Amino acid sequence: MKMKKITNYSKFSIKTNRISFSMDNILIVGTVALDTIETPFGRVKRALGGSATYASFAASLFSKPALISIIGTDFPKEYIELMKKKGIGLNGLKTTGKTFHWDGFYEYDMNEAKTRKTELNSLEHFKVDVPQEYKSIKYIFLANIDPELQLETLRQVDKPDFAVLDTMNFWINSKRKHLMDVIKKVDVLLINDGEARQLFNTVNLVNAANQVLKLGPKAVIIKKGEHGALLFTKNKHFSAPGYPLENIKDPTGCGDSFGGAFIGYLAKTKDLSEKNFRRAIVYGSVVASHNAEDFGLNRLKNLKMSDIERRYREFQDIREF
Amino acid sequence: MKMKKITNYSKFSIKTNRISFSMDNILIVGTVALDTIETPFGRVKRALGGSATYASFAASLFSKPALISIIGTDFPKEYIELMKKKGIGLNGLKTTGKTFHWDGFYEYDMNEAKTRKTELNSLEHFKVDVPQEYKSIKYIFLANIDPELQLETLRQVDKPDFAVLDTMNFWINSKRKHLMDVIKKVDVLLINDGEARQLFNTVNLVNAANQVLKLGPKAVIIKKGEHGALLFTKNKHFSAPGYPLENIKDPTGCGDSFGGAFIGYLAKTKDLSEKNFRRAIVYGSVVASHNAEDFGLNRLKNLKMSDIERRYREFQDIREF
Numbered sequence: 001m002k003m004k005k006i007t008n009y010s011k012f013s014i015k016t017n018r019i020s021f022s023m024d025n026i027l028i029v030g031t032v033a034l035d036t037i038e039t040p041f042g043r044v045k046r047a048l049g050g051s052a053t054y055a056s057f058a059a060s061l062f063s064k065p066a067l068i069s070i071i072g073t074d075f076p077k078e079y080i081e082l083m084k085k086k087g088i089g090l091n092g093l094k095t096t097g098k099t100f101h102w103d104g105f106y107e108y109d110m111n112e113a114k115t116r117k118t119e120l121n122s123l124e125h126f127k128v129d130v131p132q133e134y135k136s137i138k139y140i141f142l143a144n145i146d147p148e149l150q151l152e153t154l155r156q157v158d159k160p161d162f163a164v165l166d167t168m169n170f171w172i173n174s175k176r177k178h179l180m181d182v183i184k185k186v187d188v189l190l191i192n193d194g195e196a197r198q199l200f201n202t203v204n205l206v207n208a209a210n211q212v213l214k215l216g217p218k219a220v221i222i223k224k225g226e227h228g229a230l231l232f233t234k235n236k237h238f239s240a241p242g243y244p245l246e247n248i249k250d251p252t253g254c255g256d257s258f259g260g261a262f263i264g265y266l267a268k269t270k271d272l273s274e275k276n277f278r279r280a281i282v283y284g285s286v287v288a289s290h291n292a293e294d295f296g297l298n299r300l301k302n303l304k305m306s307d308i309e310r311r312y313r314e315f316q317d318i319r320e321f
Numbered sequence: 322m323k324m325k326k327i328t329n330y331s332k333f334s335i336k337t338n339r340i341s342f343s344m345d346n347i348l349i350v351g352t353v354a355l356d357t358i359e360t361p362f363g364r365v366k367r368a369l370g371g372s373a374t375y376a377s378f379a380a381s382l383f384s385k386p387a388l389i390s391i392i393g394t395d396f397p398k399e400y401i402e403l404m405k406k407k408g409i410g411l412n413g414l415k416t417t418g419k420t421f422h423w424d425g426f427y428e429y430d431m432n433e434a435k436t437r438k439t440e441l442n443s444l445e446h447f448k449v450d451v452p453q454e455y456k457s458i459k460y461i462f463l464a465n466i467d468p469e470l471q472l473e474t475l476r477q478v479d480k481p482d483f484a485v486l487d488t489m490n491f492w493i494n495s496k497r498k499h500l501m502d503v504i505k506k507v508d509v510l511l512i513n514d515g516e517a518r519q520l521f522n523t524v525n526l527v528n529a530a531n532q533v534l535k536l537g538p539k540a541v542i543i544k545k546g547e548h549g550a551l552l553f554t555k556n557k558h559f560s561a562p563g564y565p566l567e568n569i570k571d572p573t574g575c576g577d578s579f580g581g582a583f584i585g586y587l588a589k590t591k592d593l594s595e596k597n598f599r600r601a602i603v604y605g606s607v608v609a610s611h612n613a614e615d616f617g618l619n620r621l622k623n624l625k626m627s628d629i630e631r632r633y634r635e636f637q638d639i640r641e642f
Contacts, residue, residue, distance in 0.1 A: 109524045203430045205547070206567040226526070227548035228560070239549070239639045241560035246527040278642035318560045319640045321599035 029068040030143025038105040047296035051143035054253030058260030060086040062268040068092040072099035097122040130156040139267040147178035243289035254288040261287035350389040351464025359426040368617035372464035375574035379581030381407040384588040389413040393420035418443040451477040460588040468499035564610035575609040582608035
């Protein structure tokens with residue numbers, strides 16, 4: 001699909017003084033979930049969640065994402081309306097059975113989600129089926145989901161310009177071989193520091209990053225939570241600072257929204273240089289830091305470009321010397 | 322003591338194309354030790370070590386430090402010669418009994434030193450006795466040692482311009498009250514992230530930093546090892562990146578050499594602005610990253626200003642966006 005600016009497509013076009021969106025320029029495969037979350041600061045029940053949801057909300061701040069995922073007939077109508085309002089393409093969202101439900105909590109240190117219950121429900125038999133109109137999308141985000149579904153998505157799309165892969169420790173343990181197969185096919189791997197050490201059997205992140213680059217990706221981004229993020233490309237290294245958050249309410253979806261904002265910014269600017277990766281990483285960090293300040297998608301759903309630009313300038317200030 | 326440039330004081334003056342030192346402009350109290358260290362990459366036996374040693378070697382790259390510490394009669398002459406060669410003032414170095422000996426090791430992850438044996442020896446009954454000629458020194462570095470000795474040092478010196486405090490978890494556990502008393506008297510507290518969380522009973526580093534600032538210090542620097550360092554002052558925050566080291570041989574003394582380089586750079590430039598703190602932190606990170614690349618003081622003893630400036634420029638590049 002050729003991308004063009006659409007200025008009077010009233011239902012999906014969003015304009016700020018900085019950007020105007022074109023239709024469906026990022027394809028995101030991942031989960032859409034109902035999340036029950038408890039942290040020391042509160043609790044939400046069956047809130048809108050899932051890796052594809054967080055990623056698409058974040059991407060929608062910069063671009064026009066479309067989803068490949070599955071929900072159940074119990075999925076609240078208001079959540080669908082919210083997604084539509086964000087301009088998220090839903091032609092690839094199937095409905096059958098009950099929605100995937102995650103029930104988890106964070107203890108005082110907020111660094112690690114602990115799972116009380118995972119009900120896969122309709123996700124268990126989910127088969128990727130990319131709608132014809134999405135196959136030519138040039139930016140692909142493989143959000144955290146079974147690596148076999150990520151591979152299948154890549155198989156069904158036309159040659160994309162740019163594919164980004166996110167994952168988690170669960171897949172490192174249970175589907176390592178498939179995960180390695182996806183890594184070989186993408187342009188950028190997003191992974192957190194603990195997972196990078198685990199997957200490449202080293203304590204040293206530079207060593208882990210070099211192993212990734214040998215597999216094929218042009219870049220690897222190591223997410224370190226409060227410590228920021230690292231970018232490794234062939235000869236360059238970038239270190240993005242963490243944002244000094246005093247009040248973290250709920251870290252759920254921070255990694256997903258980081259990834260969504262990262263690819264969202266790249267798809268908007270259509271510049272895949274290392275320099276622009278750096279800016280995209282900072283936009284990712286900005287959006288993720290906002291996300292942690294409220295429960296579920298409460299912050300992202302109302303986030304404005306002016307909030308993003310203000311915090312981006314703060315990121316510039318905190319690393320200056 | 323008024324500081325003045327000394328250009329032909331042959332024994333202690335060192336000149337590079339960038340700096341010339343004046344005499345004794347930093348007073349450092351801390352330990353001088355013999356270290357037996359084992360890491361996955363090798364082993365050294367009774368190597369020159371101790372918090373004041375690392376700090377003074379690092380400070381000597383920028384300024385003219387003088388030591389307050391104690392050794393034993395077993396202390397090798399060659400180590401004394403090495404310290405003299407670095408221009409370190411030794412009038413405050415007492416000799417009695419046997420030298421403090423630390424025997425420790427690092428496991429594969431290199432993040433935490435494990436102690437096999439600590440022989441305090443002469444350190445056990447060490448009493449601070451600042452020589453008259455050092456009392457007017459304006460920059461004071463309280464390297465990691467018993468907080469009672471740090472307090473006593475502050476008591477004995479004339480009103481200094483600037484005092485920096487370093488500490489470790491051992492003192493948080495065993496001398497918390499004295500440690501809090503020293504914190505109230507210094508301009509800058511250096512502390513690592515785990516210790517900051519422990520001392521202020523919070524997981525949140527912003528919260529811990531705010532508690533420090535309420536106690537009196539104008540700034541707190543949180544050292545995060547491979548994740549870099551954070552600076553918190555009243556209204557500002559700075560995040561220094563970590564340096565991507567692929568080969569860490571021995572992390573012993575990284576915190577001490579960070580602190581020594583930090584105050585060394587400040588004493589050289591005589592600029593105590595927040596902006597200059599940022600540069601001093603990066604110089605601290607540069608020197609500490611070099612320190613980890615070889616055992617004991619092997620790297621610091623031969624480090625050149627050109628190595629430091631080269632890596633400083635790398636630090637500039639890795640945080641640019």
